[in-house]
Amino acid sequence: MNLLVLGANSDVAYAVAAAFARHEKASILLASRNMELLEKKVQDLTIRYGVEVSCCYFDVTDFESHSAFYESLQKKPDVVVYSAGYMPEQQEDAQKNYKEAQKIFAINFSGAAAMLEVVAADFEKQGHGTIIGISSVAGERGRQSNYIYGSSKAAFNSYLSGMRNRLCKRGVHVMTVLPGFIHTKMTESLELPELLTAQPEEVAEDIYRAFRKKKNIIYTKWFWRWIMAVIKGIPEAVFKRMGL
Ligand SMILES: NC(=O)c1ccc[n+]([C@@H]2O[C@H](COP(=O)([O-])OP(=O)(O)OC[C@H]3O[C@@H](n4cnc5c(N)ncnc54)[C@H](OP(=O)(O)O)[C@@H]3O)[C@@H](O)[C@H]2O)c1
Incomplete structure (x- = not known):
């Protein structure tokens, strides 16, 4: 199996690559911007799991490069994981500086969509392949503290849903991950509730298990399905007055 990880310097992406190396002995290509960091990850995965791992430069906001990037791959992937993400502080950064908001959208949604279209066209032609999009529960309902990031993830969720609808008839599977x-x-700069916060390795195992079972949409960890069901069930007239 050939695995391509886009945004591979993400901590979650690394854990997912490790899970595929451990369980599938997959050949892995790590693609991201920071090459120094990527090369360390290549060494680490090679030593730990004895699998074939390499890396290459990839910037999802460089839309013009997407086709050439994909064409340049020596081995075409069977599985593509999209894990790049960007979440600056909202009130001081994204709300006041539209360039930050544009960057959020380019990394979390529009760049992802443009790149995954290139992958989808190839998978559709081959008649097989799996696309795993790492989105967020933040896309399920906009909150005052994080709605710019959240809306980019909502767009990504909708995009993945439509792509799954299109490609399931072509033997291609699309999985949405909602961590x-x-x-x-x-x-790392946020104070997160310890009981609700997962380690990347736990999320990666959930993703790998769901990949094996060909799940369409997964919440990770599992309890977020129920937390989000409650949050989505709050009437708008009440929700708008809450300080979430
Ligand atoms: N952490 C959470 O609590 C959480 C919760 C829900 C969802 N998520 C989502 O899960 C995914 C992984 O998150 P994470 O926490 O593992 O993130 P992370 O450790 O902060 O890593 C994000 C990675 O995205 C890559 N990236 C950013 N801009 C890029 C660009 N223009 N082109 C290519 N790569 C780019 C960066 O790679 P370089 O270093 O190479 O630039 C960075 O290492 C993201 O989509 C995130 O939104 C995270």
């Missing part, structure tokens, strides 16, 4: 809180560099 809650995870201890990663994205959240």
Whole structure:
């Protein structure tokens, strides 16, 4: 199995790559911007799991490069994981600086969508393949503290749903991952409730298990399905007055 990980310097992405190396002995290509960090991850995965791992430069906001990037891959992937993400502080950064909001949308949604269209066209032609999009429960209902990031994830959720609808008739599977809180560099400056916060390795195992079972949408950890059911069930007239 050939695995391509986009945004591979994400802590979750690394754990997912490790899970595929451990369980599938997959050949792995890590693609992201920070090459120094990527090379360390290549060494680490190679030593730990004895699998074939390499890395290459990939910037999802460089839309023009997407087709050439994919064409340049020596081995075409069977599974693509999209894990790049960007979540700056909202009130001081994203609300006041539209460039930050644009960057949130480019990394979490529009760049992802443009790149995954290139992958989808190839998978559709081959008649097989799996696309795993790492989104967020934040996309399920906008909250005052995080609605710019949340709306980019809502767009990504909708995109993945439509792509799944299109590609399931072509032998291609699309899985949406909706994580809650995870201890990663994205959240290191936040005070997260310990009981609700997962380690990247736990999320990665959930993703791998769901991949094996060909799940369409997963919440990780599992209890976020129920937390979000409650949050989505709150009437708008009440929700708008809450300080979430
Ligand atoms: N952590 C959480 O609590 C949480 C919760 C729900 C959902 N998520 C989602 O889960 C995914 C993984 O999150 P994480 O916490 O593992 O993130 P992370 O450790 O902060 O890593 C995010 C990675 O995205 C990559 N990236 C950013 N801009 C990019 C670009 N223009 N092109 C290519 N790669 C780019 C960066 O790679 P470089 O270093 O190479 O630039 C960075 O390492 C994200 O989509 C995130 O939104 C996270």
